[in-house]
Amino acid sequence: MFSIIFNKKSASASNVIGLNERNIRLIYPNNPKKYYPLADDKVLTKEVLHKNDIPCAKTYAVIEYNSDIKSAWESCKKYKALAIKPANGCGGGGIKILKKDKEGNWMSSGEIISDREIFQHMASIIMGFFSLGSHDRVLIEECIEPHPFFQEIYPSGVPDFRIITLNSIPLMGMLRMPTEKSDGKANLHQNGVGIGVDMQEGRLLEVYDGKKYSNHHPDSTFLVNGAPIPYWKEILEIAVATAKAFPLNYLGIDIVIDKNKGPQIMEINVRPGLGIQLVNKTGLKEVIKHAI
């Protein structure tokens, strides 16, 4: 009876890591809690990345107080495109991508946005509107232009790679892409799709939409399975460099490929989800066994 309750057999027979095992075996021993802010706060993450010369979007400004909004914004006006993010936001909330149109107006999601609206948005970030009520900082950074490789698969949104590393060894990877249904979000649980990655060959594998596997993105006919990933060697290199730069040993590292600058670190995650196992049809335990 005990073996039924506690899933003794299936647990030992499979190589899948569940939430319990992830927390006890991977997160607790490898990621000391005091270093969590380095991953949770995007401003701190970027400080570490800049210090180690790891490529990531250039920081234009960090705003901590309402009184600094105006002067900081003045210094950013010279750029053609930028991203405004809450340092401690979660799930992509509060992120605004701004681009100048031909007349020099700032555009956000296809509509003109006034300076006043931009200030209001920054003020609400500082008030903690996107970070559960605690005071937060505004991060203004360079806007990433996705590499044309992604356009072939699916033209809109910003797809990113998620690489899981343990003790600076890349274990598993996937490419997350938005879909028609996911409203620009690339997260698996928000209707995005995950695409498996052959870590050795640097090729894409099957597309997983949360229910079934296929060789295509649900909204295009491009044959994904087997497609070589551009900059794969660099992606692995900056993933390893990032893993080494942080005192956190089990990480989910999010990487985007910029049209001009190549692979860039987007953010790092101390509690990476387990869906990546499904995307790659492989249990993490098996990969860890081989890696060590």
Next chain:
Amino acid sequence: MNSKTNLTIALIIIIAIAITSIGFKINPILDHYDNFNPEKVYTIKYRFFFKSSDRETSLKTYLPRSNSRQRISEEKIKNDTALFFSKKEEKHKNIRAIWKTKNKDTYNSVDYEFTFAGKAKGFKVPQKFDLVSEKHVNHIIEYLNPTTNIQSGDEIIRTLATRLSQNVKNDREVIKNIFDYVYGIPSAPIITLTDAITTIEQNRASCNGKSRLFVALSRSLGYPARVKGGIIVENADKRTSHAWAEVFINENWVPFDALNNHFAYLPANYLELYHGDKSLITHTPGIQFDYTYEIKEVNHVSFLKMNSEELNNLPGFSLWTLVDKKVIPMGSLRLLLLLPIGGLLVAFLRNIVGLKTFGVFLPVLIAFSLLHTGYVSGIAIFVGLIMFIGLISYPFDKLGLLYTPKLVISLTIMVSVILIATHFGIKNDIDWLTKLTFFPIIILTIATERFSRSTLEDGYIKAIDKLFQTLIATSISYLILSLSWLPSILILFPEIVLIIIGSATFLGRYIGIRWVELVRFRPLLEPEK
């Protein structure tokens, strides 16, 4: 690693101590296992005082006997030596105690004490009643005849009975109509004897008038019925006895109390004393006489035939002293002891099963509220409150308020809704609406807040799915926490707390796949074909 080994050893020692300590008590407790399982236990003392007259003086009363729902034990009789005591079984199996004295003009006192253990009993009333069988006919016949005070043959009673039995489909409805009619008569504390007809005419009666009318109406329509006498036992000194009615249905005497609205049901605290239209106490007329029934509720463990003293003398450590000395009220003690069990249950549901719930301990606390409100209405109220408050606070969500002030708004709305609903419920006599205050308001508000945020962030389907999982966890908690013997077990074996710590440690180190992950990772767990 060393500290882990030490911890493991410490835990093993703790659990070993707990098990040994339980082992010491388990034998005496198993020896006293009581399959009667009473809900309520009282000691009851009849106290009589009288002054004898110039002739031979006697005092008579009925004594209880054990049956399927009441157990009488530890009978003690104390009377003055001048009194001659006798006990005899009368007709209808009533037991009569008689005290007699030939001494003239003397003061006498009698104490009759016993322990009453009772449980509630409900009866099923079938749609159609069988005919009384041959073997019962002879002794049943008297329960159909009119008497001086139960005038079932009288025109007034017969007209009323005919009216009540019109347009009904079956026997059950006839009895229900009679019951509703008698219950509908306003009650009044009338001590003097009220017969069946007077009850109709006055349209006002206490238990004795109501029970006679009920019996008269039943007999008039051909249902064998009788008056039943006893005491409603409460933790107090009292002087009132009680009467209700019984109808002979399919070889069983089924109780009906049309004063206190018990239809085919006898509560645990009803002490049955005699059958028939009698007085509980009779004495030689014209004497000075006074009496009280001294009643004390006794703390007991429902499944044990042990008294307080025996429980206190159990080897090892138990919490019985807390109960016995009334250090903590029984209700609070129960709640305290069940909390860790409920917590462990939630840990199990989250880490082994993998249920996701709004708030970690919310299911347990809601389950506690359900113990007061009843399962179905409680769940309905819970879901209703969460949905309703979520809907009302929706415009405030849209305003984009900060978290804490928004929580204050939800909390205020929650309190207002509960107060208004309770007020409305009391005014209009809607029972379930009056029970809203049993819910833990703050925790409920936070759950509501999480629910409404979840509908915004993850969509309705995910939010309702999580609410559904919360309900499953709540139902399971309710199922466990409503086990009536569980608090008693925890009082007798407080060592279980140590075992809970041990189990929680084990759970805390558990790395297996959760049940819901078996479904989530099914493509990986099934061997590939």
